[in-house]
Every structure is written in structure tokens, then in C-alpha cells.
């Protein structure tokens with residue numbers, strides 16, 4: 001168990017997470033980074049305003065170089081989403097989508113922001129009236145009801161599995177599942193009703209959600225629609241940790257100048273810590289978070 005104890009765990013391998021990894025690992029902390037490079041919002045971008053790159057450079061190139069750099073300092077990478085986090089006895093436990101467990105003295109959340117909505121008729125109007133973006137926050141409101149989860153990735157599958165403990169029926173609407181074999185098997189062996197090769201065309205309802213119209217022409221009569229696109233969102237991961245979000249929009253994690261959150265040993269950096277959503281800010285905050293987390297871990301280890 002002791003061998004598996006990391007000093008710094010970093011969720012997210014965009015510019016904030018990579019820079020945190022580089023700085024923490026260069027201070028000889030034992031570092032592990034989770035996430036998928038291609039899921040960084042930088043991956044498909046062409047960048048012309050990042051210092052020292054006069055000619056436009058591809059985001060993919062920045063990310064791939066950053067990962068190599070972090071690996072050269074011995075940071076370990078796990079190309080998987082984290083689906084569960086817990087903070088117990090001053091340690092953070094993390095579970096990946098294949099069910100592997102990791103433990104760390106500190107945690108850096110650099111998971112970017114999700115800009116993803118379904119963008120279909122009825123969705124915006126029915127937010128909070130049956131449409132939700134956070135299973136872990138809202139599952140309780142749907143006890144005994146029929147619900148649908150929409151998404152192809154780990155957040156949708158784990159969300160659907162979680163909802164089985166609350167809802168009467170859980171449908172998972174997906175185009176094509178993109179999850180690890182272990183998660184796929186858990187889903188197939190569960191009571192979740194998987195509706196594949198289609199997508200939501202419209203969320204139906206006047207005052208509250210009454211159903212969803214699918215692109216294949218079918219209608220599902222449900223009272224809840226959970227939009228779970230991509231990986232577990234900050235809101236969901238943070239819900240278990242008790243992290244404080246900004247009071248105004250409830251979408252950014254509050255930090256101080258050391259990138260510390262309200263939880264000792266927990267740091268946030270990059271887009272998830274607020275605007276402007278820019279690489280320069282992400283790497284700056286990642287640098288601070290990486291250094292601070294490494295120092296905090298060292299103090300814990302020495303105490």
C-alpha cells in the first residue's frame with residue numbers, strides 16, 4: 001500500500017495539469033497524472049497568442065511536448081478518467097474508469113471546463129426541472145422515477161450505474177460507447193437499458209420534463225434527463241470532496257494565490273479555477289499548484 005502512495009495526483013492533462021506535473025516532479029515528488037490529452041480543450045486549437053511561439057503552433061504539439069517533458073521528470077501517466085474521489089485521513093483516494101485505485105497525499109484538479117450541452121430543443125428551458133448536468137448532485141431528486149442519461153463516455157456510464165440505486169428505470173442514450181472494457185462489462189451486467197446508435201432530438205415537457213424524443217423517432221417517457229458528456233465534471237468530482245465553488249456562477253473552484261482550495265492538500269488550476277480561459281493562465285496556475293502540492297506533500301511525509 002505504501003508503495004502506491006503518491007505525493008501529488010493530478011486530474012487533467014491539459015496545460016495546467018502538465019505544468020503542475022513538471023514542477024511537482026522536478027521537485028522530486030512522486031507524481032501521477034490522469035486524463036486524456038485529446039480531451040484537452042487545447043488539443044484541436046491553433047495558438048498564436050502564447051508567449052515565445054511567434055508562429056501559430058498546434059495545441060496537440062504543445063500537449064505532446066508537455067507530456068514528454070513531465071515524463072522526463074518521472075511523472076507517471078494514466079490515460080483514463082477518474083470516476084470517483086474521496087478525501088479521508090488526510091489522503092485522497094481516486095478510482096479510474098477501469099476500477100483501479102490510487103492514493104495520494106495531495107490532489108491537483110486541473111480538469112478544464114465542460115462547454116458541452118446537448119443544444120437541443122427543450123434542454124435549456126427545462127434545466128432544474130428535470131434536466132440535470134450532475135448525477136452525483138441530483139440523483140436523490142429522482143427516487144423511484146424513470147430517467148435517461150445521455151452520453152458516450154465514462155461520465156454517462158458511471159452516472160447511469162449510480163442512478164440505478166435511486167431511479168426506477170435508467171435508460172442510457174448513446175451513439176457509440178467509448179469506455180474501458182471493465183466499465184463496459186459493468187454496464188452490460190447491470191439493469192441499465194442501453195439505447196444505442198441514436199441521440200436526443202428534443203427534451204419534451206411544459207413545466208417539467210415529460211420525455212425525450214430520439215433521433216430514431218422513438219420517445220422515452222422519463223422525468224429526468226442527465227446530460228453527461230465526456231468525463232466526470234468538476235462539479236461531480238468536487239461534490240464528494242466538499243470543494244467550494246464561486247458563489248456567483250457555481251462553476252469555478254475558488255482558490256487563493258497558492259491555488260489552494262478550501263480543502264487542505266487540494267489545489268485547482270487552469271480553466272476550472274476561473275477566467276480567462278487561456279493557456280498562459282493555465283500553465284501559470286499549474287506551476288504554482290505543482291510546487292505548492294509538492295511542498296505540502298513533503299511536509300506531510302516528514303511529519
Ligand SMILES: Cc1cc2nc3c(=O)[nH]c(=O)nc-3n(C[C@H](O)[C@H](O)[C@H](O)COP(=O)(O)OP(=O)(O)OC[C@H]3O[C@@H](n4cnc5c(N)ncnc54)[C@H](O)[C@@H]3O)c2cc1C
Pocket residue numbers: 011012013014015016017034035036037038039040041042043044045046047048049050080081082083110111112113231232233237269270271272276277278279280282
Ligand atoms: C477551439 C479553442 C481554441 C483555443 N485557442 C486558444 C488560444 O489560441 N490561446 C489560448 O491561450 N487559449 C486557447 N484556448 C483555451 C485553452 O485551450 C484553455 O484555456 C486551456 O486548454 C485550459 O487548460 P486546462 O489544463 O485548464 O484544461 P484543458 O486543457 O481543457 O484540460 C482538461 C483535462 O482534464 C481532463 N479531465 C477532465 N475530467 C477528467 C476526469 N474526470 N478524469 C480525468 N481527467 C479529466 C481532460 O481529459 C483534459 O486532459 C482555446 C480553446 C478552444 C476550445
